[in-house]
Amino acid sequence: MNSVISQQDNLIEQRVTEKIYNEGIKGLQQDIESIKIGGRNYIPNSGKFADTRYWYGNGGSGLSVVEKDGVKCLTAVGAYRHEDIKLDNDTEYVYSAVILIDADVNFNNSTPLHYWIGEKNQAGGSGTVSGVELVGEKGVLKAGTWHKVVLKFKIVPTGDI
Incomplete structure (x- = not known):
C-alpha cells in the first residue's frame, strides 16, 4: 500500500x-x-552622408560632406537643423550622434545635440517632453576625439506633436 x-x-x-x-x-x-531590439531611424540622411539633403542652416555656415577617419560625415560651423519629423505621443525616443568636435564641449541636454520638440507649427512648445536623460558619456567632451552622445526623452501622452 x-x-x-x-x-x-x-x-x-x-x-x-x-x-x-x-x-x-x-x-x-x-x-x-x-x-523590441533596435529601432527605426527617424532622421533621413543622418549617417553615411552622400549629400546635405534635409539639413538646413540654423545660424550655421559651411555645411558640407567630408570624409573623416574613413567615414562620410557632415561638417559645419555653428548650428544646423533637420527638417521636422512627426513623433508619436506617449513614446520614448533615443536621439544620438557620433561626433568629432574641434573644441572641448560640456555635454548637457542642449549641447552639442540640440533639439526643438514642440506642438504642431510651434518651435519648442513647452510641456511636450516629460524629461530628457543624458545617456553614456557625460561631462566635458574632448576636442579631436570621436564621441557618441545620446539623449533619451519621452513625448507626453497628449497633444499634436
Missing part, C-alpha cells in the same frame, strides 16, 4: 513540476517575443 501511495505521490510531484516548468517556459517565450 505504501508503494502505491509513494508512486502516486511521485506522479503528482512530477506532473506539478512539469506544469510549473511548462508555464515558466510559456511565460519566458512571451517575454522574449515582446522584446
